[in-house]
Amino acid sequence: MRLQFLGAARQVTGSMYHLDTPASQFLVDCGFYQGQDHPRGQNRRDFGFDVAELDWVLLTHAHIDHSGLLPRLATMGFRGEVITTPATADLCELMLLDSAHLQEEDAAFDLKKWRKHGRRGPPPLPLYTVADARNCLRSFRSVPYNRTKELARGLSVRFRDAGHILGAASIEVWITAAGRERKLVFSGDLGSSARPIIRDPQPPEPGDIVVTESTYGDRLHAPVEQTTAQFEQILKRTLTRGGQVIIPAFAVGRTQAVLYELANFLREGRIPQIPVFVDSPMAIDATDIFRRHPECFDEEMNELMRSGKSPFSFPQLKICRSREASIEINDFADPCVIISASGMCTGGRIRHHLRHHLRRRKDTLLFVGYQAAGTLGRRILDGARHVTIFPGETHKVRCQVEMLTGFSAHADRTELLTWVEAVGDGAEVIFCTHGEEQAALALAEGIRERLGVPVYVPEILDSFDLLEPRAGLSAQDGSVL
Numbered sequence: 001m002r003l004q005f006l007g008a009a010r011q012v013t014g015s016m017y018h019l020d021t022p023a024s025q026f027l028v029d030c031g032f033y034q035g036q037d038h039p040r041g042q043n044r045r046d047f048g049f050d051v052a053e054l055d056w057v058l059l060t061h062a063h064i065d066h067s068g069l070l071p072r073l074a075t076m077g078f079r080g081e082v083i084t085t086p087a088t089a090d091l092c093e094l095m096l097l098d099s100a101h102l103q104e105e106d107a108a109f110d111l112k113k114w115r116k117h118g119r120r121g122p123p124p125l126p127l128y129t130v131a132d133a134r135n136c137l138r139s140f141r142s143v144p145y146n147r148t149k150e151l152a153r154g155l156s157v158r159f160r161d162a163g164h165i166l167g168a169a170s171i172e173v174w175i176t177a178a179g180r181e182r183k184l185v186f187s188g189d190l191g192s193s194a195r196p197i198i199r200d201p202q203p204p205e206p207g208d209i210v211v212t213e214s215t216y217g218d219r220l221h222a223p224v225e226q227t228t229a230q231f232e233q234i235l236k237r238t239l240t241r242g243g244q245v246i247i248p249a250f251a252v253g254r255t256q257a258v259l260y261e262l263a264n265f266l267r268e269g270r271i272p273q274i275p276v277f278v279d280s281p282m283a284i285d286a287t288d289i290f291r292r293h294p295e296c297f298d299e300e301m302n303e304l305m306r307s308g309k310s311p312f313s314f315p316q317l318k319i320c321r322s323r324e325a326s327i328e329i330n331d332f333a334d335p336c337v338i339i340s341a342s343g344m345c346t347g348g349r350i351r352h353h354l355r356h357h358l359r360r361r362k363d364t365l366l367f368v369g370y371q372a373a374g375t376l377g378r379r380i381l382d383g384a385r386h387v388t389i390f391p392g393e394t395h396k397v398r399c400q401v402e403m404l405t406g407f408s409a410h411a412d413r414t415e416l417l418t419w420v421e422a423v424g425d426g427a428e429v430i431f432c433t434h435g436e437e438q439a440a441l442a443l444a445e446g447i448r449e450r451l452g453v454p455v456y457v458p459e460i461l462d463s464f465d466l467l468e469p470r471a472g473l474s475a476q477d478g479s480v481l
């Protein structure tokens with residue numbers, strides 16, 4: 001019985017854990033490596049196990065760094081099932097098809113270069129195609145939150161609220177072998193308990209072996225009220241001078257969080273009654289999926305929906321699905337808010353809005369999410385005076401540029417420690433993954449101080465015997481705390 005860390009070890013992307021038990025083999029998550037630190041080839045590597053022998057993938061949530069390699073797994077011979085919550089299954093349809101489109105686009109671009117530069121080596125192929133993604137989606141089986149599901153003799157699972165994005169779950173896994181039962185708990189990505197819309201994280205009952213994320217293991221977030229107040233101030237300042245507010249936002253989660261705040265401001269008369277444009281087909285589809293899953297909402301959100309005050313349909317909300325509707329926004333001269341994707345300005349319709357608004361001093365470009373190094377969003381945030389949006393065009397940046405950091409969908413250090421204290425008390429070992437090294441080590445130190453149990457920050461490919469996990473720990477050098 002072994003647990004092996006195949007990704008998200010001392011880094012934040014590529015989540016993948018492999019479990020080999022007498023009854024079955026399964027993965028928890030099957031995620032993409034993302035970001036400029038990862039060469040594209042990293043997602044093409046060998047999985048390191050016999051894919052055809054794999055029975056299940058337990059999926060914590062739909063983010064691509066957790067689900068993005070599922071279509072590739074299917075093309076490599078996976079014939080098992082992907083087990084996840086109903087909302088995650090719906091979001092995956094949106095996100096995996098979108099990811100496949102991007103893979104095909106990238107490959108078409110690479111193919112042009114390959115033809116131009118002497119056709120050296122084999123022609124570039126997409127990592128997977130839209131057809132592959134559709135094929136993979138057929139293997140999804142959903143299990144509602146809080147219901148124990150026996151997948152096989154000696155293997156049961158249960159999904160609990162992780163409070164991170166719609167459908168996100170922590171997963172409890174019970175494995176019985178050789179007359180002994182082991183309970184494993186995988187945190188998945190944990191959300192912040194103060195965020196609206198979806199329910200707060202619900203820590204599972206304690207496990208023998210706990211694998212926790214540690215993205216913000218060394219940091220605290222600003223209180224939610226502070227972020228809301230700053231957002232209101234930024235809107236008021238811009239609207240008072242007759243400007244427009246442009247918000248690049250991730251289609252899933254962040255767009256809906258921003259709409260929630262805006263709907264509140266408008267309903268309570270805290271800002272003028274201006275139109276709010278949502279200009280991203282993916283964000284519109286994602287919002288529809290939110291509407292279909294009230295089982296994921298918290299009390300407050302359900303109350304809003306019941307009383308006809310949905311943050312996803314209010315009088316000032318203008319949905320722009322078609323290209324024509326998107327282009328028409330340019331003719332709108334009065335104060336308004338425009339929400340578009342992608343969140344880091346690397347693609348999508350947001351680039352057309354930037355082209356139109358960057359030069360306008362009255363307008364505000366408001367970032368509500370992390371801007372990775374090397375992205376257009378990061379260059380603007382870092383104060384670039386001129387930027388290239390489309391090849392061969394340079395644009396002056398004259399608008400106001402603002403950043404709100406408090407919209408994070410991740411738990412901060414205090415929230416992570418609270419969760420681990422509930423789940424890890426009495427555990428044999430706790431593993432900290434899904435965090436940059438510094439964050440993971442800082443969280444590990446905090447857990448050890450509070451709980452006094454062994455905490456380990458695994459390296460990629462480290463593996464442990466589930467019956468005697470501590471025996472494996474002493475053999476590893478350095479990081480046992």
Ligand SMILES: [Zn+2]
Pocket residue numbers: 061063164189
């Ligand atoms: Zn996530």
